[in-house]
Amino acid sequence: MYKGTLSKRVEVLIHIIYWFLMGYFTFVKNLVLAKNYLPDLFLSTYMIVFVLTFYFHYFVVMKLVFKSFQWKRFFAGVLVSYFFFTFLRWLFEQVITKIVFDKINYNNPTFFSYMEDNLHYSSMSIILSSLLWFVIYFIRLLEYNQIILEENKNTEIKFLKAQINPHFIFNTLNNIYSMVYFESDKSLTAIEKLSQIMRFTTYESQKEKIKLTDEIDYIKAYIELEQLRHQESTCIDFKVETENLSEEIPPYILSPLVENALKHGITSNVKPIVIALKLEDKKLNFKVINDIAVQKKDKLGGIGLDNLKKRLEIHYPQKHQIKLTNQNNQFTAELEIDLK
Template sequence: MYIFVLKIYQMYKGTITKKLECLIHLIYWVLIFYFTFVKNPISAHFFTPDLFLWTYFIVFVLTFYFHYLIVMKKVFKAFNWKRLFAGVFVSYLVFTFLRFLSEQVITKILFDKVNYTDINFLNYMLDNMQYSSMTIILSSFLWFVIYSIRLLEYNQIILEENKNTEIKFLKAQINPHFVFNTLNNIYSMVYFQSDKSLTAIDKLSQIMRFTTYESQKEKIRLSDEVDYIKAYIKLEELRHQENVVVDLKLELENEFEEIPPYILSPLVENALKHGAVSNTKPIEIDLKVLSGKLTFKVKNTIGTQKKDSLGGIGLDNLQKRLEIHYPEKHQLKITKEENHFRAELEIDLK
């Protein structure tokens, strides 16, 4: 749950805009300047910095924002303690390098002065560990304050969003017209004693079972979603009493990979609903799951029937659910080329 909320946080910035964040930084630096350089605020007595205090302050600022903008963002993109300690260590090395460069090289060239006249490597590294700690702590503290505000704010937003999305999702799990038409078709099959009636009942049972039970889960096995798609295709064939020509290609390295329900099937439903299908113009469906990457492509010829949004849960709802479950780890492309409709979905499952 923590990782899920963390991913959502990375998508939304809430009321703390970039301008407000810059203002917070400005106030933060005013406070640091005040407690560093003001000795007596009543008499306006300021501490006069020397050359190496200025160089330290420059290194302080550079390391502060290196840690704030790069390290903390990388660490919390996929948080674990090893990444945190590694990030802190990298910031320490950056601080040490910048300090050596500025106080032992640049000042030597410009002012013929160095801060350390006799450098012992171990002592120098330990000394900079002490000096860099304040930079890293203050940078981490500010990042955590802004992060916590955004996270707390979005916790409330995501609860409301999930509730609204769930309502839309449950309402649109299956098209009632599809069920009614299928039942009428099954009735006709039974009445005329068609040998396809039992198959149609079985496929409708699979679909209703999936809709009733599997769709309530946060994640299901990939094979379950594929079985649902196959049942839907077969039922369409039986319902229309003709072959709904579908070229289904599967290359699943791990069929037990877990995905949210109804992530793939809406694209298939849309193709079956709006596609012009024949032996020469099949619906092309290609699903690959290799090395933790899911690639799903659906292509169909556009029919003459009335177009609307994606069947099932709808395109907007699908995109919203993809953003919630796979923020910055998915890509959905919908293209129309002449009389062809193509949907391509890529998801990084790692």
């Protein structure tokens, strides 16, 4: 059905196990209990017809039926397999055995009695063939659905990243434009920082996970760009408490909270934006606190934060908690992630 689902080798193995079990129970029931250790002629021919019908129904009928499934196609396929079984049994037990062993299984049967008798004998072959086909089909279907879910998940992550990157770059270019417009000597430094961030965006962001230290460096570069726009350079209080900077996290999982604070918060020496990162025993806590500028109505959302929530649901389902509170003109964003 799809590359990566149940392979032909595994399918063959399932068939081998199936026939081993069938042979074992047939031997116990028909041979041991009946004390007849060797199958007679017509039991042998029946087994041959059984196997041939089984695989005719498995490889031909079921494949054609499920190209475009309809119940009438399914029952028509069962009817075809029944006629196939009946014809083979007549060929083996009424023609071939007559020529080779001078024996026949049915002595002058009527057409209807012969068809009715084979309706019973053919049913087991057709039913068991259908059941085995359904089992393998649904195993493949489950695996295929899992692959589709995984691909959709990866596609959604890439889409969300694509939304984050232009959003950040748009804001940064606006900042640099202002610097250049007012002939600020900080514009060249800002361009250098933007170049550093673009390298991260181009290479690191394409990875599924990056080291925590890379995300921190990215945040610091982002902060420095923002600080270049302000007269005071100590308006950010960034604290990191961890002994393991090599712990891996998805890119852009922390920075949207910082971006939101810098965009909507007051930045000054008197009221600095507080950023605190703590990692202990695989539990990551990231908190950003900022006073809200009166002229900037802080939102508990936006493209960056909405995307962050979606990506957290994808990467850390049931293993994260994000709290966004707005009290007394102070906005607090706290993210907790269980990295285990």
